[in-house]
Amino acid sequence: MSIEIQSIAKQFGSFTALDKVNLKVETGELLALLGPSGCGKTTLLRIIAGLETPDSGQILFHGEDATDTHVRERQVGFVFQHYALFRHMTVFENVAFGLRVRPKHTRPNNTEIKRRVHELLNLVQLDWLADRYPAQLSGGQRQRIALARALAVEPKVLLLDEPFGALDTKVRKELRRWLKRLHEEVHVTSVFVTHDQEEALEVADRVVVMNKGRIEQVGTPEQVYDTPATPFVYQFLGDVNLFHSRVHGGFAQVGEHPVAGDGAVAYVRPHDIELLREPAPQTLAAKIDHVRAIGSIVRLELSLENGDPVEAELSRDAYAGQRYASGERVYIRPRSARVFAEDYAI
């Protein structure tokens, strides 16, 4: 089922959580709402769920206005950051809850409930925990149970609020891949909120980058990473170096982008910076301050002649061929850069 968000606005006192947001979620896709805390992503998710009412605007579910539909009737599955499992119920009863509270005439009988719950527990690969209580499970297991519980009511939309936010890095990674596989299996329209760019880029079909109650960019993970629409997106998705053209006139042209006058800023990713030992046209002199090998990459911290810091990243192989040392003087050249007008910057 598709979701259409039409100029949704929401104020909390004097704080604008959402500023006339428009968005369309396609049927069956896995969409990530990405942004720093306080950007309005959770509020938007809660408005879609019906847990929060917008001040103005409309929500359409499959073309039908659902703005005033109660949470109960929206048929959404919601997964909370802190699981919100019912502590006094077993895992089985937690998952069965949505089926047991149905009105009598639509409620499945006990054998049917049993079959469905075990089917879902198998889907999340935790059938063996059916008789345990939530307190006896690990964080990752709890979140998978929470997901099974949300899926039990056969929701038309699955909404996940920072689903992996409370878990440690290793479990997060596992669950990310697992969520992606699960989505391929059940294929329900899903929206998940995250502040972790890696998570959004890895899991989602499309990423919505939000900032200060507005949408900055919507696109596939490749689109938002490779061609950021705004300086904010550039900075939020990964590390970036800023070159002020006013300071080093002409430098921004190196990236083969026309410069929009004097007040322009070039954005260059650390892995797009090329290091040369000999001076060449259109390069800048720099001094290497630190060299750090981090896993598969080597990160170099440099400073320009005017003192501005620059970060560069090399692969292990590239570094092994050159063996740069700290204190050495080098010349840097960006392979690609993106230029934004100065006043547009953050």
Added chain:
Amino acid sequence: MRFKQPSVLPGFNLAFGYTIVYLSLLVLIPLSALVIKTTSLSLAEFWQVVSSERVVAAYQLTFGASLIAAVINLFAGLLVAWVLVRYSFPGKRIVDALVDLPFALPTAVAGIALTTLYAPNGLIGEQLAKLGIQVAFKPLGVVVALTFIGLPFVVRTVQPVLQDLEAELEEAAACLGANRWQTFCKIIFPAALPALLTGFTLAFARAIGEYGSVIFIAGNIPLESEIVPLLIIGKLEQYDYAGATAIATVMLLISFVLILAINLIQWWHARRHGMRK
């Protein structure tokens, strides 16, 4: 299992020793004195005292009325706590403070006030008398007094639990299609149940021992509205110390068994839900 679990917290020996000494001085020694004094009676005499018609009737009234009062407080207390936690209204702080009043008020004052209200010529008693209900000087009066003094126990134990109940649980239930009533019965009530049981136990225990507020409203008619503590005082005034302690010992025993039973239920409940290992 070892007696002392290894722990980073220092002072186990000191704290444990203090606890034992404190409990001994305040609880164990006086209570053993009670039992020892009782043994000055022969078994037959003891049995004669505690099985006399008047004493048995008093036991029935005290425990029966305490139980009824605690059950009433269980529901009324939950309701009051719910209102205080979930709604905001003008004067909420005052209502909140009013709940503690039965704690602070001298029980005799409470007893006289309740008697004045519920006596057949009192403000409420008059209206009830028209319906043929007499409260004061009847067992019903005892229940009213015990309900009054027990209310804060339930409210004050349940209130923090309701306060801490995550809103997400109710939101999750709503997303899963549960209506408000189902959410209350299946999510909120079970979450508050351990605290409710604690409050119930406290209210019940307090009611069993209550003296001051009851004697005024009860009328103290033997075999009808006479409570055990009053019987004990009566025996003491007649210098029948052994008889008084005999009645008290039986009361102590029944109270202990009842409270232990409730604690076991709580322990079993917590264990069943995996909250304790």
